Amino acid sequence: MSEGNPNLRWAYMDHWRIDTAQGQVSQYSSVERFDGFVKQIAALGFEGLETFDFHLGVMQELFGSLQNCRAFLQERGIDRVLSLFHAVMFDRRQSAPQLRATHDFIVGNAERVVGGAAGLGVENLIVMPAGQYHDVEPVTDEKIHACADVWSRVGEMTLKYGIKTCCHHEFYCGIHSAEQVRKFYEWSDPRYVFWYCDTAQHVISGVDPVDLYLRLHERCGGFHLKDTHHVDLNGDYRRRPESEVTAPTTRRWFWEMGTEEGLVDFPALFQAMKELGYRGWVSVEHDKADVGGGNYPESTAIAAWYIQHVLKPIYA
Amino acid sequence: MHTQIRWAYGYNQWKFSWQDFARVDDNLRALKVTAACGFRAIELFGGTGPWFPLGRPESIALNFGSAAKFKLQLEDCGIGAISSTFYDPTQLSFEELHFGLSPTKRADHAAILATARIHALLLAELGGSCLVVRPFSSYAAEGPLDGARIESAADCWNAVGKMTQALGLHTVLHLDALSALRTRTELDQLLKLTDPGCVNLAVDTAELTIAGHDVVALYRHYHSRVRHFHFKDALAVDTLGEYKLPNAERAMILAGGKRKIERWFCEMGTLAGLVNFPALLGAMKELGYAGWVVVESDKGPQPAASSMMLNSWYFQRVLSPLLA
Numbered sequence: 001m002s003e004g005n006p007n008l009r010w011a012y013m014d015h016w017r018i019d020t021a022q023g024q025v026s027q028y029s030s031v032e033r034f035d036g037f038v039k040q041i042a043a044l045g046f047e048g049l050e051t052f053d054f055h056l057g058v059m060q061e062l063f064g065s066l067q068n069c070r071a072f073l074q075e076r077g078i079d080r081v082l083s084l085f086h087a088v089m090f091d092r093r094q095s096a097p098q099l100r101a102t103h104d105f106i107v108g109n110a111e112r113v114v115g116g117a118a119g120l121g122v123e124n125l126i127v128m129p130a131g132q133y134h135d136v137e138p139v140t141d142e143k144i145h146a147c148a149d150v151w152s153r154v155g156e157m158t159l160k161y162g163i164k165t166c167c168h169h170e171f172y173c174g175i176h177s178a179e180q181v182r183k184f185y186e187w188s189d190p191r192y193v194f195w196y197c198d199t200a201q202h203v204i205s206g207v208d209p210v211d212l213y214l215r216l217h218e219r220c221g222g223f224h225l226k227d228t229h230h231v232d233l234n235g236d237y238r239r240r241p242e243s244e245v246t247a248p249t250t251r252r253w254f255w256e257m258g259t260e261e262g263l264v265d266f267p268a269l270f271q272a273m274k275e276l277g278y279r280g281w282v283s284v285e286h287d288k289a290d291v292g293g294g295n296y297p298e299s300t301a302i303a304a305w306y307i308q309h310v311l312k313p314i315y316a
Numbered sequence: 317m318h319t320q321i322r323w324a325y326g327y328n329q330w331k332f333s334w335q336d337f338a339r340v341d342d343n344l345r346a347l348k349v350t351a352a353c354g355f356r357a358i359e360l361f362g363g364t365g366p367w368f369p370l371g372r373p374e375s376i377a378l379n380f381g382s383a384a385k386f387k388l389q390l391e392d393c394g395i396g397a398i399s400s401t402f403y404d405p406t407q408l409s410f411e412e413l414h415f416g417l418s419p420t421k422r423a424d425h426a427a428i429l430a431t432a433r434i435h436a437l438l439l440a441e442l443g444g445s446c447l448v449v450r451p452f453s454s455y456a457a458e459g460p461l462d463g464a465r466i467e468s469a470a471d472c473w474n475a476v477g478k479m480t481q482a483l484g485l486h487t488v489l490h491l492d493a494l495s496a497l498r499t500r501t502e503l504d505q506l507l508k509l510t511d512p513g514c515v516n517l518a519v520d521t522a523e524l525t526i527a528g529h530d531v532v533a534l535y536r537h538y539h540s541r542v543r544h545f546h547f548k549d550a551l552a553v554d555t556l557g558e559y560k561l562p563n564a565e566r567a568m569i570l571a572g573g574k575r576k577i578e579r580w581f582c583e584m585g586t587l588a589g590l591v592n593f594p595a596l597l598g599a600m601k602e603l604g605y606a607g608w609v610v611v612e613s614d615k616g617p618q619p620a621a622s623s624m625m626l627n628s629w630y631f632q633r634v635l636s637p638l639l640a
Contacts, residue, residue: 040625043632044352298349298621305352309394
């Protein structure tokens with residue numbers, strides 16, 4: 001998918017597991033399993049990998065260094081670990097962005113991650129900018145201001161490492177509605193805080209990602225392209241313990257691009273990206289694709305088919 | 317790229333039990349996975365009963381309306397060609413009401429020809445090239461061959477070959493690891509008795525490796541009669557002669573035989589794989605092979621897409637550069 005001089009390069013946000021004789025295990029459990037995973041992703045035309053920050057340790061362990069890990073990826077057709085998803089342990093005692101008393105810890109924790117990522121070619125640190133809705137509500141302007149301030153601090157710090165801080169709004173995040181998102185980007189520093197467009201999460205929240213892209217395109221740091229079959233009409237965003245996995249109304253929220261029931265208007269998004277001249281990486285994400293008997297390889301190949309046959313003819 | 321070689325993917329790895337993978341939408345999804353992996357042609361797999369939407373002309377008519385509409389549907393999925401159809405007369409058929417035919421039995425020849433014609437007509441309409449057939453039952457069912465039975469099978473396939481030739485197709489004989497035909501001497505006899513104008517060989521790299529052959533040497537020796545390839549790797553050779561076991565398909569292939577071999581077949585590029593694909597492709601290039609190479613994930617572990625993606629990586633990164 002990278003022939004010629006394309007405007008877009010494709011990356012893959014990794015949630016995989018591998019079927020083994022010991023049941024499903026992480027592909028980071030051995031070099032051989034990681035090798036198989038990387039080759040499968042590369043075969044479909046992806047050139048970048050996105051993963052969680054908690055995999056940094058095992059990458060170091062498997063390959064001796066992160067530089068070696070990147071060389072291993074490059075030998076198989078994957079240029080870099082494009083983004084790290086920062087798995088913040090949201091807790092009012094240490095990491096609650098709406099609470100200013102926790103901000104120093106949040107900034108320090110993020111610096112440990114980006115400081116320890118050298119060698120992989122990381123360009124983005126992706127974060128959920130607030131904890132789960134039920135832990136933040138009532139969501140007030142003051143709380144949104146606090147969130148905007150801490151991620152502006154984090155963003156200024158990560159840029160010193162050559163890494164953008166990008167905010168990713170899960171539908172159960174404390175900042176997820178159109179109005180909350182608008183305020184967050186208005187009050188955060190545009191030099192330091194970028195928006196990561198997760199298409200499915202915004203649709204579930206009742207927010208049109210195309211409209212949002214038109215308004216926030218100058219802040220857009222990248223995309224997680226995935227689809228959904230459901231809009232949250234029941235207030236599932238405030239469910240405990242975690243709406244994404246335990247909401248009684250919906251067993252599987254996320255789907256690969258290319259299913260008939262999908263609600264995201266990907267062609268419109270790509271038309272908008274073309275008109276506004278977006279250049280850079282675009283990522284595909286499959287989160288919990290195995291719920292209900294699905295599997296990650298097939299979902300990924302179907303998404304690749306959709307890219308090749310539907311999206312690339314619009315904008316590549 | 318060496319343009320005389322065309323690449324396709326087998327369509328025999330998606331179905332694991334008789335009633336599964338019977339829905340058209342599941343099949344369309346599999347075709348999209350195939351196209352996304354860079355394979356724009358497939359080899360059809362002759363099936364039986366209502367659970368193979370792509371397995372027989374009647375099923376295609378029922379599920380897609382007609383062969384022409386089926387072809388359009390394939391194109392929508394990114395599949396631009398049908399390379400071939402695999403037909404195994406030794407398997408039971410609900411449509412023809414038998415539990416398996418044997419090409420060595422002259423009494424079965426008319427039925428084999430009739431069913432082969434059904435598949436060949438569809439294949440010709442779809443623009444395919446080769447009818448790939450299983451030329452003998454397994455050794456366990458057939459026992460050792462003798463001259464008369466080899467001659468009977470040759471007559472059967474010559475008749476099928478002439479029929480396919482009239483349709484613009486070729487018949488290719490696909491020997492497998494369990495086949496009653498075991499030796500080069502027997503193969504020489506068979507080839508001497510078959511018409512090279514319409515009946516030739518399909519080389520399945522894994523099946524023949526398991527059966528104890530060096531596929532590169534075999535291809536070099538028989539290259540003038542080779543018109544088709546199946547590319548898959550093998551993890552073990554049948555050194556114990558377990559092809560002789562009763563119901564060897566179960567006892568040797570599925571149960572793993574005495575050594576409890578978990579997988580006989582594997583993806584190209586697997587570290588323990590026994591087939592030297594670069595050497596084979598080098599020989600094919602040197603000897604001017606022109607035709608289809610069908611990559612397979614035969615009996616690969618679930619998910620089926622994973623095996624295909626691994627083969628795709630090997631195809632793109634290892635084999636394609638050799639043909640540049």
